[in-house]
Amino acid sequence: VSAARHGIEQTPIPGLLVVSLPVLGDNRGWFKENWQREKLISLGLPDFGPVQNNISFNAKAGTTRGIHAEPWDKYVSVAAGRIFGAWVDLRDGPAFGQRFCMELGPDKAVFVPRGVGNGFQTLEPVTVYSYLVNDHWNARAQEEYVYLNAGDESAAIPWPIPLAEAELSEKDLHHPRLPSVLPMKPRRILVLGADGQVGRALRQALPEAEFAARTDFDLTSEESYRSRDWSGYRAIINAAAYTHVDGAESSEGRRLAWQLNATAVSRLASAAAEHRLTLIHLSSDYVFDGSQEPHAEAEPPSPLGVYGQSKAAGDAAAATAPKHYIVRTSWVVGDGTNFVRTMAGLAARNVSPSVVADQRGRLTFTRDLACGILHLLESGAAYGTYNLTNSGPVASWAEVAAEIYRLLGKDPQQVTPVSTAEYLASRPAAPRPARSALDLTKIEAAGFSPPTAFAALRDYLATDPVCGPLAAGRHPLTISGGPAQ
Ligand SMILES: NC(=O)c1ccc[n+]([C@@H]2O[C@H](COP(=O)([O-])OP(=O)(O)OC[C@H]3O[C@@H](n4cnc5c(N)ncnc54)[C@H](OP(=O)(O)O)[C@@H]3O)[C@@H](O)[C@H]2O)c1
Numbered sequence: 001v002s003a004a005r006h007g008i009e010q011t012p013i014p015g016l017l018v019v020s021l022p023v024l025g026d027n028r029g030w031f032k033e034n035w036q037r038e039k040l041i042s043l044g045l046p047d048f049g050p051v052q053n054n055i056s057f058n059a060k061a062g063t064t065r066g067i068h069a070e071p072w073d074k075y076v077s078v079a080a081g082r083i084f085g086a087w088v089d090l091r092d093g094p095a096f097g098q099r100f101c102m103e104l105g106p107d108k109a110v111f112v113p114r115g116v117g118n119g120f121q122t123l124e125p126v127t128v129y130s131y132l133v134n135d136h137w138n139a140r141a142q143e144e145y146v147y148l149n150a151g152d153e154s155a156a157i158p159w160p161i162p163l164a165e166a167e168l169s170e171k172d173l174h175h176p177r178l179p180s181v182l183p184m185k186p187r188r189i190l191v192l193g194a195d196g197q198v199g200r201a202l203r204q205a206l207p208e209a210e211f212a213a214r215t216d217f218d219l220t221s222e223e224s225y226r227s228r229d230w231s232g233y234r235a236i237i238n239a240a241a242y243t244h245v246d247g248a249e250s251s252e253g254r255r256l257a258w259q260l261n262a263t264a265v266s267r268l269a270s271a272a273a274e275h276r277l278t279l280i281h282l283s284s285d286y287v288f289d290g291s292q293e294p295h296a297e298a299e300p301p302s303p304l305g306v307y308g309q310s311k312a313a314g315d316a317a318a319a320t321a322p323k324h325y326i327v328r329t330s331w332v333v334g335d336g337t338n339f340v341r342t343m344a345g346l347a348a349r350n351v352s353p354s355v356v357a358d359q360r361g362r363l364t365f366t367r368d369l370a371c372g373i374l375h376l377l378e379s380g381a382a383y384g385t386y387n388l389t390n391s392g393p394v395a396s397w398a399e400v401a402a403e404i405y406r407l408l409g410k411d412p413q414q415v416t417p418v419s420t421a422e423y424l425a426s427r428p429a430a431p432r433p434a435r436s437a438l439d440l441t442k443i444e445a446a447g448f449s450p451p452t453a454f455a456a457l458r459d460y461l462a463t464d465p466v467c468g469p470l471a472a473g474r475h476p477l478t479i480s481g482g483p484a485q
Helices: 037-043 197-205 222-227 251-274 306-318 339-348 366-379 397-407 441-445 453-463 467-471
Strands: 007-010 017-020 023-026 029-032 052-058 064-069 074-080 083-089 099-104 108-112 116-122 127-133 188-192 210-212 233-238 278-284 324-329 354-356 384-387 416-418
Touching: 007 037, 064 083, 074 099, 074 116, 083 108, 099 108, 116 127, 188 197, 197 210, 197 366, 222 251, 233 251, 251 278, 251 306, 278 306, 278 366, 306 324, 324 366, 339 397, 339 453, 339 467, 354 397, 384 441, 397 416, 397 453, 453 467
Parallel strands: 188 210, 188 233, 233 278, 278 324, 324 384, 354 416
Antiparallel strands: 007 017, 017 108, 023 029, 052 127, 064 116, 074 108, 074 127, 083 099, 083 116
Protein backbone atom coordinates (compact mmCIF):
# COMPACT_ATOMS: atom_id res chain seq x y z
CA VAL A 1 0.00 0.00 0.00
CA SER A 2 1.50 3.37 -0.89
CA ALA A 3 0.52 6.99 -0.29
CA ALA A 4 -2.03 8.55 -2.64
CA ARG A 5 0.25 11.53 -3.11
CA HIS A 6 3.75 12.67 -2.18
CA GLY A 7 4.13 13.63 1.48
CA ILE A 8 6.87 14.65 3.93
CA GLU A 9 7.29 13.92 7.65
CA GLN A 10 9.82 15.23 10.14
CA THR A 11 11.93 12.90 12.28
CA PRO A 12 13.70 13.43 15.65
CA ILE A 13 16.88 14.26 13.70
CA PRO A 14 16.72 17.91 12.55
CA GLY A 15 16.45 18.07 8.76
CA LEU A 16 16.14 14.30 8.27
CA LEU A 17 12.86 13.94 6.36
CA VAL A 18 10.78 10.90 5.42
CA VAL A 19 9.14 11.17 2.01
CA SER A 20 6.05 9.12 1.08
CA LEU A 21 5.94 8.18 -2.58
CA PRO A 22 2.84 7.02 -4.48
CA VAL A 23 3.64 3.67 -6.18
CA LEU A 24 1.26 2.81 -9.03
CA GLY A 25 1.01 -0.92 -9.73
CA ASP A 26 -0.59 -2.93 -12.56
CA ASN A 27 -0.15 -6.25 -14.33
CA ARG A 28 3.32 -5.21 -15.53
CA GLY A 29 4.78 -4.20 -12.15
CA TRP A 30 4.89 -0.70 -10.70
CA PHE A 31 5.89 2.88 -11.42
CA LYS A 32 6.76 5.78 -9.14
CA GLU A 33 7.96 9.35 -9.40
CA ASN A 34 10.94 8.74 -7.17
CA TRP A 35 12.29 12.31 -7.27
CA GLN A 36 9.92 15.05 -8.34
CA ARG A 37 11.54 18.35 -7.53
CA GLU A 38 8.54 20.63 -7.91
CA LYS A 39 6.15 18.57 -5.77
CA LEU A 40 8.71 17.78 -3.10
CA ILE A 41 9.94 21.35 -2.75
CA SER A 42 6.37 22.57 -2.39
CA LEU A 43 6.04 20.08 0.49
CA GLY A 44 9.13 21.45 2.23
CA LEU A 45 12.03 19.34 0.95
CA PRO A 46 15.14 21.53 0.53
CA ASP A 47 15.92 22.33 -3.11
CA PHE A 48 19.15 20.42 -2.67
CA GLY A 49 20.27 20.24 -6.30
CA PRO A 50 21.34 16.61 -6.84
CA VAL A 51 24.19 16.08 -9.31
CA GLN A 52 24.93 12.35 -8.99
CA ASN A 53 22.83 9.18 -8.65
CA ASN A 54 24.41 6.13 -6.97
CA ILE A 55 23.01 2.61 -6.81
CA SER A 56 24.10 -0.31 -4.71
CA PHE A 57 22.95 -3.83 -5.57
CA ASN A 58 22.70 -6.14 -2.58
CA ALA A 59 22.41 -9.82 -3.41
CA LYS A 60 21.61 -11.16 0.05
CA ALA A 61 19.26 -10.28 2.88
CA GLY A 62 21.32 -9.11 5.88
CA THR A 63 23.75 -7.05 3.82
CA THR A 64 24.62 -4.15 6.13
CA ARG A 65 26.33 -0.90 5.03
CA GLY A 66 27.36 2.07 7.12
CA ILE A 67 27.18 4.07 9.17
CA HIS A 68 28.63 6.86 7.04
CA ALA A 69 28.06 10.62 7.29
CA GLU A 70 29.01 12.34 4.07
CA PRO A 71 29.83 15.98 3.33
CA TRP A 72 26.75 16.44 1.10
CA ASP A 73 23.00 15.90 1.27
CA LYS A 74 21.50 12.59 0.14
CA TYR A 75 18.09 11.44 -1.00
CA VAL A 76 17.86 7.73 -0.27
CA SER A 77 15.31 5.33 -1.78
CA VAL A 78 14.75 1.70 -2.71
CA ALA A 79 14.12 0.52 -6.27
CA ALA A 80 13.63 -3.17 -5.41
CA GLY A 81 13.48 -5.13 -2.17
CA ARG A 82 13.30 -3.71 1.32
CA ILE A 83 15.72 -2.24 3.83
CA PHE A 84 15.96 -1.35 7.48
CA GLY A 85 17.46 2.16 7.52
CA ALA A 86 19.32 3.67 10.46
CA TRP A 87 20.42 7.28 10.82
CA VAL A 88 22.54 8.86 13.55
CA ASP A 89 23.21 12.59 13.75
CA LEU A 90 27.00 13.02 13.56
CA ARG A 91 26.97 16.80 13.16
CA ASP A 92 28.57 19.07 15.72
CA GLY A 93 25.64 20.29 17.81
CA PRO A 94 23.00 19.43 20.38
CA ALA A 95 21.47 16.58 18.33
CA PHE A 96 24.82 14.72 18.06
CA GLY A 97 24.12 11.00 18.63
CA GLN A 98 20.34 11.27 18.01
CA ARG A 99 19.07 8.11 16.26
CA PHE A 100 16.21 7.35 13.87
CA CYS A 101 15.34 3.99 12.27
CA MET A 102 12.63 2.79 9.91
CA GLU A 103 11.91 0.19 7.24
CA LEU A 104 11.99 1.42 3.67
CA GLY A 105 10.36 -0.10 0.62
CA PRO A 106 9.84 1.52 -2.78
CA ASP A 107 7.06 3.69 -1.31
CA LYS A 108 9.40 5.70 0.96
CA ALA A 109 12.48 7.86 0.56
CA VAL A 110 14.57 9.66 3.15
CA PHE A 111 16.30 13.02 2.81
CA VAL A 112 19.56 12.84 4.74
CA PRO A 113 21.24 16.20 5.45
CA ARG A 114 25.01 16.55 5.25
CA GLY A 115 26.65 15.15 8.37
CA VAL A 116 23.89 12.72 9.38
CA GLY A 117 25.26 9.16 9.47
CA ASN A 118 23.44 6.79 7.17
CA GLY A 119 23.32 2.98 7.30
CA PHE A 120 21.03 0.21 6.16
CA GLN A 121 20.46 -3.52 6.26
CA THR A 122 18.71 -5.38 3.45
CA LEU A 123 15.68 -7.35 4.56
CA GLU A 124 15.22 -9.18 1.25
CA PRO A 125 17.62 -10.59 -1.33
CA VAL A 126 18.06 -8.61 -4.55
CA THR A 127 17.61 -5.22 -2.91
CA VAL A 128 18.47 -2.23 -5.06
CA TYR A 129 19.32 0.85 -2.99
CA SER A 130 19.53 4.17 -4.81
CA TYR A 131 20.57 7.63 -3.68
CA LEU A 132 20.97 11.09 -5.12
CA VAL A 133 23.71 13.38 -3.83
CA ASN A 134 24.32 17.08 -4.37
CA ASP A 135 28.06 16.99 -4.90
CA HIS A 136 30.22 14.84 -7.12
CA TRP A 137 32.07 12.17 -5.20
CA ASN A 138 35.79 12.86 -4.97
CA ALA A 139 38.67 11.46 -2.96
CA ARG A 140 39.25 14.75 -1.13
CA ALA A 141 35.65 14.83 0.08
CA GLN A 142 36.04 11.31 1.40
CA GLU A 143 38.54 12.65 3.91
CA GLU A 144 35.61 14.57 5.43
CA TYR A 145 33.45 11.47 5.92
CA VAL A 146 32.54 10.70 9.52
CA TYR A 147 32.02 7.05 10.41
CA LEU A 148 30.23 5.31 13.28
CA ASN A 149 30.42 1.64 14.11
CA ALA A 150 27.12 -0.07 13.24
CA GLY A 151 27.34 -1.92 16.56
CA ASP A 152 27.78 1.23 18.67
CA GLU A 153 26.30 0.55 22.10
CA SER A 154 24.91 4.03 22.78
CA ALA A 155 23.22 4.34 19.37
CA ALA A 156 21.97 0.76 19.99
CA ILE A 157 20.51 0.31 16.53
CA PRO A 158 18.00 -2.57 16.60
CA TRP A 159 19.26 -4.29 13.43
CA PRO A 160 16.63 -6.92 12.53
CA ILE A 161 19.42 -9.37 11.56
CA PRO A 162 22.10 -9.44 14.30
CA LEU A 163 25.36 -7.98 13.06
CA ALA A 164 27.17 -11.25 13.85
CA GLU A 165 25.04 -12.94 11.17
CA ALA A 166 25.03 -9.99 8.75
CA GLU A 167 27.20 -9.27 5.69
CA LEU A 168 29.49 -6.28 6.41
CA SER A 169 32.56 -4.92 4.67
CA GLU A 170 35.87 -5.31 6.50
CA LYS A 171 36.14 -1.50 6.69
CA ASP A 172 32.71 -1.03 8.25
CA LEU A 173 33.59 -3.51 11.02
CA HIS A 174 36.30 -1.20 12.36
CA HIS A 175 34.64 2.21 12.59
CA PRO A 176 34.82 4.05 15.94
CA ARG A 177 32.25 4.12 18.75
CA LEU A 178 30.34 7.35 19.36
CA PRO A 179 32.65 8.78 22.09
CA SER A 180 35.60 8.60 19.65
CA VAL A 181 33.72 10.10 16.68
CA LEU A 182 34.85 13.57 15.64
CA PRO A 183 31.59 15.32 14.63
CA MET A 184 31.21 16.79 11.18
CA LYS A 185 31.84 20.52 11.27
CA PRO A 186 29.17 22.81 9.83
CA ARG A 187 29.85 24.53 6.54
CA ARG A 188 31.39 27.93 7.04
CA ILE A 189 30.64 31.48 6.02
CA LEU A 190 33.23 33.18 3.80
CA VAL A 191 33.58 36.94 4.29
CA LEU A 192 35.18 38.81 1.39
CA GLY A 193 36.61 42.30 1.75
CA ALA A 194 37.36 41.33 5.33
CA ASP A 195 39.69 44.25 6.06
CA GLY A 196 37.21 46.99 5.21
CA GLN A 197 35.06 48.79 7.78
CA VAL A 198 32.17 46.34 7.44
CA GLY A 199 34.49 43.33 7.14
CA ARG A 200 36.18 44.24 10.41
CA ALA A 201 32.84 44.42 12.24
CA LEU A 202 31.87 41.04 10.82
CA ARG A 203 35.03 39.59 12.38
CA GLN A 204 33.55 40.44 15.78
CA ALA A 205 30.01 39.25 14.98
CA LEU A 206 30.97 36.01 13.22
CA PRO A 207 34.11 34.64 14.88
CA GLU A 208 33.54 31.21 13.30
CA ALA A 209 33.54 32.53 9.74
CA GLU A 210 36.52 32.56 7.38
CA PHE A 211 37.78 36.04 6.55
CA ALA A 212 39.45 36.81 3.25
CA ALA A 213 41.06 40.16 2.53
CA ARG A 214 42.04 41.19 -0.98
CA THR A 215 45.32 39.25 -0.77
CA ASP A 216 43.42 36.03 0.11
CA PHE A 217 40.61 36.49 -2.40
CA ASP A 218 40.84 39.15 -5.09
CA LEU A 219 37.31 39.42 -6.45
CA THR A 220 38.58 40.67 -9.79
CA SER A 221 40.79 37.64 -10.40
CA GLU A 222 39.23 34.59 -12.06
CA GLU A 223 41.84 32.45 -10.32
CA SER A 224 40.29 33.31 -6.91
CA TYR A 225 37.04 31.65 -7.92
CA ARG A 226 38.62 28.72 -9.71
CA SER A 227 41.07 27.74 -7.02
CA ARG A 228 38.59 27.96 -4.12
CA ASP A 229 37.00 24.76 -2.79
CA TRP A 230 33.44 26.02 -2.43
CA SER A 231 32.08 22.81 -0.91
CA GLY A 232 33.11 23.86 2.61
CA TYR A 233 30.88 26.96 2.66
CA ARG A 234 27.22 27.68 3.17
CA ALA A 235 27.29 31.43 2.59
CA ILE A 236 29.42 34.25 1.20
CA ILE A 237 29.27 37.78 2.57
CA ASN A 238 30.61 40.28 0.09
CA ALA A 239 31.86 43.31 1.98
CA ALA A 240 34.44 44.15 -0.71
CA ALA A 241 33.78 47.16 -2.87
CA TYR A 242 35.37 50.08 -4.62
CA THR A 243 34.02 52.76 -2.25
CA HIS A 244 35.89 55.85 -3.44
CA VAL A 245 32.83 57.83 -4.54
CA ASP A 246 34.75 60.73 -6.08
CA GLY A 247 37.54 58.53 -7.44
CA ALA A 248 34.97 56.55 -9.39
CA GLU A 249 34.35 59.62 -11.57
CA SER A 250 37.87 59.45 -13.03
CA SER A 251 38.59 57.35 -16.10
CA GLU A 252 40.63 54.85 -14.09
CA GLY A 253 38.24 54.89 -11.13
CA ARG A 254 35.25 54.26 -13.37
CA ARG A 255 36.88 51.08 -14.67
CA LEU A 256 37.86 49.90 -11.18
CA ALA A 257 34.42 50.63 -9.74
CA TRP A 258 32.66 48.66 -12.46
CA GLN A 259 35.17 45.84 -12.32
CA LEU A 260 34.70 45.27 -8.57
CA ASN A 261 31.19 46.54 -7.84
CA ALA A 262 29.45 45.05 -10.86
CA THR A 263 31.42 42.51 -12.93
CA ALA A 264 32.95 40.73 -9.91
CA VAL A 265 29.56 40.55 -8.20
CA SER A 266 28.17 38.84 -11.27
CA ARG A 267 31.01 36.28 -11.07
CA LEU A 268 30.37 35.82 -7.36
CA ALA A 269 26.65 35.32 -7.92
CA SER A 270 27.33 32.58 -10.43
CA ALA A 271 29.66 30.83 -7.95
CA ALA A 272 26.93 31.12 -5.30
CA ALA A 273 24.32 29.71 -7.68
CA GLU A 274 26.53 26.84 -8.82
CA HIS A 275 27.40 25.79 -5.28
CA ARG A 276 23.99 26.56 -3.74
CA LEU A 277 25.47 29.15 -1.40
CA THR A 278 23.64 32.07 0.13
CA LEU A 279 25.11 35.35 -1.12
CA ILE A 280 24.91 38.36 1.18
CA HIS A 281 25.89 41.43 -0.77
CA LEU A 282 26.33 44.94 0.61
CA SER A 283 24.66 47.72 -1.32
CA SER A 284 24.26 51.44 -0.89
CA ASP A 285 21.85 54.37 -0.68
CA TYR A 286 23.84 55.71 -3.66
CA VAL A 287 21.80 53.48 -5.98
CA PHE A 288 19.10 56.15 -5.55
CA ASP A 289 19.04 59.75 -6.73
CA GLY A 290 17.80 60.91 -3.34
CA SER A 291 14.52 62.35 -4.61
CA GLN A 292 12.45 60.28 -2.17
CA GLU A 293 12.50 59.91 1.59
CA PRO A 294 12.67 57.25 2.79
CA HIS A 295 13.73 54.85 0.03
CA ALA A 296 11.88 51.53 0.08
CA GLU A 297 13.57 48.37 -1.22
CA ALA A 298 11.31 48.25 -4.27
CA GLU A 299 12.15 51.77 -5.47
CA PRO A 300 13.74 51.48 -8.93
CA PRO A 301 17.45 52.39 -8.89
CA SER A 302 18.27 55.90 -10.13
CA PRO A 303 21.98 56.37 -9.37
CA LEU A 304 23.54 59.77 -9.94
CA GLY A 305 27.26 58.99 -10.10
CA VAL A 306 29.55 56.23 -11.31
CA TYR A 307 29.91 54.63 -7.87
CA GLY A 308 26.11 54.41 -7.48
CA GLN A 309 25.72 53.14 -11.03
CA SER A 310 28.26 50.39 -10.46
CA LYS A 311 26.58 49.47 -7.15
CA ALA A 312 23.15 49.34 -8.82
CA ALA A 313 24.57 47.01 -11.47
CA GLY A 314 26.04 44.90 -8.65
CA ASP A 315 22.61 44.63 -7.04
CA ALA A 316 21.11 43.33 -10.27
CA ALA A 317 23.96 40.81 -10.54
CA ALA A 318 23.66 39.66 -6.90
CA ALA A 319 19.92 39.13 -7.37
CA THR A 320 20.64 36.37 -9.91
CA ALA A 321 21.91 34.11 -7.09
CA PRO A 322 18.86 32.03 -6.10
CA LYS A 323 19.66 32.48 -2.40
CA HIS A 324 20.60 36.10 -1.91
CA TYR A 325 20.29 38.94 0.56
CA ILE A 326 21.13 42.37 -0.83
CA VAL A 327 21.72 44.53 2.21
CA ARG A 328 21.37 48.25 1.43
CA THR A 329 22.98 50.51 3.92
CA SER A 330 24.03 54.16 4.25
CA TRP A 331 26.54 56.43 6.01
CA VAL A 332 28.63 53.59 7.45
CA VAL A 333 30.63 54.16 10.64
CA GLY A 334 32.97 51.56 12.08
CA ASP A 335 36.66 50.86 12.39
CA GLY A 336 38.06 52.99 9.60
CA THR A 337 38.21 56.53 8.34
CA ASN A 338 34.70 57.87 8.78
CA PHE A 339 32.72 61.04 9.38
CA VAL A 340 32.29 60.51 13.12
CA ARG A 341 36.01 60.02 13.74
CA THR A 342 36.78 63.06 11.59
CA MET A 343 34.31 65.28 13.45
CA ALA A 344 35.39 63.95 16.84
CA GLY A 345 39.00 64.78 15.91
CA LEU A 346 38.02 68.32 14.86
CA ALA A 347 36.01 68.79 18.05
CA ALA A 348 38.96 67.65 20.14
CA ARG A 349 41.14 70.26 18.41
CA ASN A 350 38.38 72.86 18.90
CA VAL A 351 38.07 73.42 15.13
CA SER A 352 34.77 74.93 13.92
CA PRO A 353 33.87 73.04 10.74
CA SER A 354 31.49 73.83 7.89
CA VAL A 355 29.32 70.78 7.34
CA VAL A 356 26.83 69.94 4.61
CA ALA A 357 23.25 70.51 5.71
CA ASP A 358 21.30 69.57 2.59
CA GLN A 359 22.12 65.84 2.53
CA ARG A 360 19.95 63.90 4.93
CA GLY A 361 20.11 60.32 6.06
CA ARG A 362 20.87 58.00 8.93
CA LEU A 363 24.18 56.71 10.20
CA THR A 364 24.82 52.98 10.20
CA PHE A 365 27.19 51.65 12.82
CA THR A 366 28.95 48.55 11.56
CA ARG A 367 28.30 46.70 14.83
CA ASP A 368 24.53 46.98 14.23
CA LEU A 369 24.92 46.28 10.52
CA ALA A 370 26.82 43.07 11.31
CA CYS A 371 24.12 42.01 13.81
CA GLY A 372 21.44 42.60 11.18
CA ILE A 373 23.35 40.56 8.59
CA LEU A 374 23.71 37.75 11.11
CA HIS A 375 19.98 37.95 11.82
CA LEU A 376 19.11 37.61 8.12
CA LEU A 377 21.42 34.62 7.80
CA GLU A 378 20.25 32.75 10.87
CA SER A 379 16.55 33.63 11.07
CA GLY A 380 15.53 32.12 7.76
CA ALA A 381 14.23 35.49 6.52
CA ALA A 382 12.89 35.40 2.96
CA TYR A 383 15.61 36.02 0.37
CA GLY A 384 15.65 39.43 -1.29
CA THR A 385 16.72 43.01 -0.71
CA TYR A 386 16.70 44.57 2.77
CA ASN A 387 17.44 48.09 3.89
CA LEU A 388 19.60 48.00 6.99
CA THR A 389 20.71 51.18 8.76
CA ASN A 390 20.33 52.53 12.27
CA SER A 391 16.86 53.85 13.01
CA GLY A 392 15.40 57.03 14.47
CA PRO A 393 15.12 60.57 13.13
CA VAL A 394 16.62 61.43 9.76
CA ALA A 395 19.32 64.10 10.11
CA SER A 396 21.67 66.11 7.94
CA TRP A 397 25.44 65.70 8.16
CA ALA A 398 25.55 69.10 9.89
CA GLU A 399 23.03 67.94 12.49
CA VAL A 400 25.04 64.76 13.08
CA ALA A 401 28.21 66.85 13.46
CA ALA A 402 26.45 69.18 15.93
CA GLU A 403 25.36 66.14 17.96
CA ILE A 404 28.96 64.86 18.01
CA TYR A 405 30.14 68.24 19.30
CA ARG A 406 27.38 68.25 21.95
CA LEU A 407 28.21 64.73 23.09
CA LEU A 408 31.87 65.66 23.37
CA GLY A 409 31.02 68.64 25.55
CA LYS A 410 31.55 71.23 22.83
CA ASP A 411 29.21 73.93 21.59
CA PRO A 412 27.13 72.50 18.71
CA GLN A 413 27.01 76.05 17.31
CA GLN A 414 30.65 75.59 16.32
CA VAL A 415 29.31 73.57 13.37
CA THR A 416 28.33 75.84 10.49
CA PRO A 417 25.71 74.38 8.14
CA VAL A 418 26.55 74.82 4.43
CA SER A 419 25.04 73.60 1.19
CA THR A 420 26.67 70.80 -0.81
CA ALA A 421 27.25 73.30 -3.64
CA GLU A 422 29.13 75.64 -1.29
CA TYR A 423 31.08 72.82 0.31
CA LEU A 424 32.20 71.30 -2.99
CA ALA A 425 32.63 74.60 -4.86
CA SER A 426 36.38 74.40 -4.99
CA ARG A 427 36.84 70.73 -5.98
CA PRO A 428 35.39 68.26 -8.43
CA ALA A 429 33.13 65.73 -6.74
CA ALA A 430 30.62 63.06 -7.62
CA PRO A 431 26.95 63.93 -7.36
CA ARG A 432 25.43 62.68 -4.10
CA PRO A 433 21.84 61.83 -3.19
CA ALA A 434 20.24 64.59 -1.12
CA ARG A 435 18.06 62.10 0.72
CA SER A 436 19.67 58.85 1.81
CA ALA A 437 17.30 57.59 4.53
CA LEU A 438 16.22 54.00 3.87
CA ASP A 439 12.83 52.64 4.92
CA LEU A 440 13.36 50.02 7.65
CA THR A 441 9.88 48.48 7.67
CA LYS A 442 10.99 45.29 5.92
CA ILE A 443 13.96 44.43 8.14
CA GLU A 444 11.88 45.23 11.24
CA ALA A 445 9.11 42.94 9.99
CA ALA A 446 11.82 40.27 9.57
CA GLY A 447 12.49 40.56 13.31
CA PHE A 448 15.50 42.90 13.47
CA SER A 449 15.09 46.37 15.01
CA PRO A 450 18.32 48.36 14.80
CA PRO A 451 18.98 50.89 17.59
CA THR A 452 18.54 54.57 16.81
CA ALA A 453 21.47 56.22 15.07
CA PHE A 454 21.94 58.81 17.83
CA ALA A 455 21.92 56.20 20.62
CA ALA A 456 24.48 54.19 18.66
CA LEU A 457 26.51 57.37 18.04
CA ARG A 458 26.71 58.05 21.76
CA ASP A 459 27.84 54.50 22.37
CA TYR A 460 30.41 54.67 19.57
CA LEU A 461 31.91 57.91 20.82
CA ALA A 462 32.37 56.35 24.23
CA THR A 463 33.82 53.03 23.09
CA ASP A 464 35.58 53.54 19.75
CA PRO A 465 39.37 53.25 20.17
CA VAL A 466 39.88 56.51 18.26
CA CYS A 467 36.93 58.55 19.63
CA GLY A 468 36.85 56.96 23.08
CA PRO A 469 39.93 58.76 24.43
CA LEU A 470 38.56 62.07 23.05
CA ALA A 471 35.25 61.41 24.79
CA ALA A 472 36.61 60.09 28.06
CA GLY A 473 35.28 61.94 31.05
CA ARG A 474 33.40 64.44 28.91
CA HIS A 475 30.04 65.84 29.91
CA PRO A 476 27.40 64.80 28.82
CA LEU A 477 28.61 61.36 27.65
CA THR A 478 29.11 60.49 31.28
CA ILE A 479 25.66 61.61 32.43
CA SER A 480 22.43 59.70 32.11
CA GLY A 481 20.50 62.02 29.77
CA GLY A 482 20.27 60.75 26.19
CA PRO A 483 21.25 62.71 23.13
CA ALA A 484 18.81 65.26 21.79
CA GLN A 485 16.59 63.62 19.16
N1 LIG B 1 31.14 53.31 3.74
C1 LIG B 1 29.89 53.71 3.55
O1 LIG B 1 29.50 54.79 4.01
C2 LIG B 1 28.93 52.83 2.81
C3 LIG B 1 27.62 53.30 2.62
C4 LIG B 1 26.72 52.47 1.98
C5 LIG B 1 27.12 51.25 1.51
N2 LIG B 1 28.39 50.82 1.70
C6 LIG B 1 28.76 49.51 1.18
O2 LIG B 1 29.20 48.69 2.25
C7 LIG B 1 30.17 47.77 1.78
C8 LIG B 1 31.40 47.80 2.65
O3 LIG B 1 31.91 49.12 2.64
P1 LIG B 1 33.07 49.59 3.62
O4 LIG B 1 32.69 50.92 4.11
O5 LIG B 1 33.40 48.50 4.58
O6 LIG B 1 34.23 49.76 2.54
P2 LIG B 1 35.80 49.78 2.73
O7 LIG B 1 36.16 50.09 4.14
O8 LIG B 1 36.31 50.67 1.63
O9 LIG B 1 36.21 48.29 2.45
C9 LIG B 1 36.17 47.73 1.19
C10 LIG B 1 37.13 46.56 1.19
O10 LIG B 1 37.10 45.99 -0.12
C11 LIG B 1 38.42 45.56 -0.39
N3 LIG B 1 38.73 45.37 -1.80
C12 LIG B 1 39.02 46.31 -2.73
N4 LIG B 1 39.28 45.73 -3.91
C13 LIG B 1 39.17 44.39 -3.72
C14 LIG B 1 39.33 43.26 -4.55
N5 LIG B 1 39.64 43.38 -5.84
N6 LIG B 1 39.16 42.04 -4.02
C15 LIG B 1 38.85 41.89 -2.70
N7 LIG B 1 38.68 42.93 -1.87
C16 LIG B 1 38.84 44.17 -2.37
C17 LIG B 1 39.29 46.65 0.19
O11 LIG B 1 40.56 46.12 0.38
P3 LIG B 1 41.85 47.06 0.30
O12 LIG B 1 41.93 47.65 1.66
O13 LIG B 1 42.95 46.09 0.00
O14 LIG B 1 41.62 48.06 -0.77
C18 LIG B 1 38.56 46.97 1.48
O15 LIG B 1 39.07 46.20 2.56
C19 LIG B 1 30.40 48.13 0.31
O16 LIG B 1 29.62 47.29 -0.49
C20 LIG B 1 29.91 49.55 0.21
O17 LIG B 1 29.49 49.85 -1.10
C21 LIG B 1 29.32 51.58 2.35
